[in-house]
Amino acid sequence: MHHWMKGLLWALACVVGSVFVLFAWGRFRPPSSEQAGALALLQQDLKPAQGRNAFPWLWFVDIAVPDDRMDEVYAADRARLLAGFAIMAPGKSELPTAQAPFPRLASLSAADRSLLCKADEADCLGKVRSHRDEVAGLLERHAERLRRDRALSDSAYAWDDLLERGPLAIPAYAASSGLWQTAIAADFIDGRPAQALASACTQVATMRRLHAHSNTLIGTMVFAARLRGAVHLFTQLLASSTAGAPMPASCAAAFAPTTVEDVDLCPAMQGEFAFVASPVLFGEPQHWYEHWKLSIRNTRRMLAVSYGAVCEASRSAPMLADERLNLQLQPPPWDIFDLVSNSIGTILSRMSAPAFEAYLVRQQDTAATLRIGALMLWLNEHRDGSMPLPQRLALRPAWIHFADDRQLSVNADGHELTLRARGNEGKAWMTDWPLPAGY
Template identity: 40%
Template sequence: MKRFAAVVGGLLALCLFVLGGMFAWGRLRPPTAEQIEALSLLARPSQPTQGRNAFSALFFSNVDVPADKIDQVYAAERPRALHWLTFDMLTATPEHWYKPAVPYPSLPRPVESDGLCLARDQHCLAKVRQNQDTVRASLARHHVRLEHERALAGYDYVWSDLTEGPTADFLVSSSDSRGLWSTSAALDFVDGKFDRAFDSVCTQIETRRRLRKGTNASVVNILGGMTMSQATHLFADMLSEAPEGQPLPASCTRAFSPLTVSDVDRCALMQFDFNKTLSPDLWKADLPWTDRWKMSLEHSRRLAAPRYAAACSEAGLSRLLMDQPITPGEWFVHPDAFDAVSNSFGIVLMQIGAPMHESTLNRDEDIVASLRMGATILWLAQHPAPGQSLDQRLAARPAWMHVDDSRHLRVSDDGRSLLISPHGPGSGWVDGWSLPKER
């Protein structure tokens, strides 16, 4: 019996020795080359240094703050917004949601009965044509909000400086105008004001495209992108119905200029998410010393960094620019046994806190694909080729307009539009692009 106890004790001691060694190596081992590179990419400065920041304009989109005072008013309101995000947001009810405490009137909110073109409405032109009286009344009622949205054309980028709070998205998520700009352009077209209609819709596409570049605010990236996609659908519909010889403004050329890396670079979003999920300031105060053997923030950041930084690397950006889909879980980092022993809580945090990067990026590719398709429709209209099939004409378009083969570019059964398949979940709104009439 004593011998058995000695054997068991020896085995337990050996296990403890091995676990201790694994714990020590897990905590003491240096970062890998991949982790070092990823951390470097995530620490790279991303905020634009020139131009006008539209964040304050979006922040006050529901309030009629004078344009020349908006930055000053935002600077005064920012501490209150940070306090709400940090301490009050999780317990706030819809009746007690954040409202700016500024001496300016709130704007009426658009509602579904206004008949406006929502971000997922692919047939804005038809919707407006069928509800002209309702739309005219709605545009008159919301004319101040519409002017605020049009004023976004004077800004260069969107950058949230509410970095101390969990996210500013909760404060600007209602900033979308619910399609006022597109609805206004569609009504101009219905009224026969073709020059004004095309300039309006193309200026909106150009503006939304510019403001998405390099932003760290995910709501601007997603909602702004969906609005841009919807406006591009509207542009294609307008082009298919435009009178023969209708000239297009320079804004349309700018709206559908060739894609560059900046159109697909979402590194600032990944940096923002990484620093919020695994922030030293967030965890150093909340983690009791008795639990620190379960988690190493430094090693958690190392483990998570490659997944967050994958979209920042040259290889990742190249794939996004070529419209190649990202397989779900493809960039997931798999911890090893040493991580499990030395950083068990950190592994859980890394898996729970990391957003669904691949799905997010695939959905973003769908938004960028709308620019490719809008440019394709414009190119077909501007390059008639009698005697050539549509397949031949599509093959001849510039390379940057091409979509990945997995999208299965095809013609609809009625022959009136081009169809593509989405990469991301819930992106059915990328489908159906009206073909221009044969001249």
């Protein structure tokens, strides 16, 4: 009996010791080379070194903060939010909101919004023309919102510096959206075509810049949608202008050749990764034994490989070349060490991640939008009535190319180009782009 008990105790000690060894190695081992490489990509500093950050302007979109006090007031509100995050219980769902000691701007009513040109408006000029008096009143009532939205043109990037520190701080992106677009159309209809074209190209350049330099996925997608609407309005103005009319200088900058920045999704993925499996969601244990089923650090290591794949340098060239993507990401590998030391994290790592390929495709569609705008600008500047349009299209600059599956073609009426989009947002993307007047 004595020997039997002694053997049982030894066996139990061996089991406990083995589990302890498995736990200790799983919890404290260094990241694999693949994980380390992915983490390095996700932790690189991609924030632009110069220029104004649009995030404070977006954050206070509903509050009349004076322009010259914007940074000061945002710094104070950020400090307030961070102080609140520090005592917030993990997993709290309440989203942070902006607070400042200034009056709130009048909101756009449902009736107001019905008059505005949305990002996917197929005929912005026609809509404004049909409701010209109502639109004039709308733009007058919300002149300050319009001014502040136009002021985004002075910003170089839109960088959320609250990530990792608390619940997602999402500005009210839609609070003033559509005003700038509608005002441009109103200027054109009211007989100010040069002003409208200059403003249209400034809007394209602004949305392009903010889209390329946003560190949140929602911000990147919002600016992509606004950019597409801005380009479509520009082509409408061009089609309705005097044939061969000179273009404002802002148009050349707006439709400069596409670059890797126009398709790069890494800054947004860094923002997504900063939040996933973060202490914001699960708390920050003071000691390893407080959360023995979950290691935030190791969970992030497991997820890093999938998120980091979006940031790999090898992805830039095919993205920019508009090649079809085949991003087949496998769930992060795991072993017995992960299961023993981080069982909850291992389960979390198996759950569905963002639709990486769908977002990358949308980036390619955004670049294609810029190219179609550049193509219309090129056709306007290189006229040749003796040459059929298909032959002229063949002479366009090499960078204004489209993949074969986009099926660039001239419509039956000869006044529009059709360009297929790959993305699907639950509704059909606009595919028809008006040709310049007298092309």
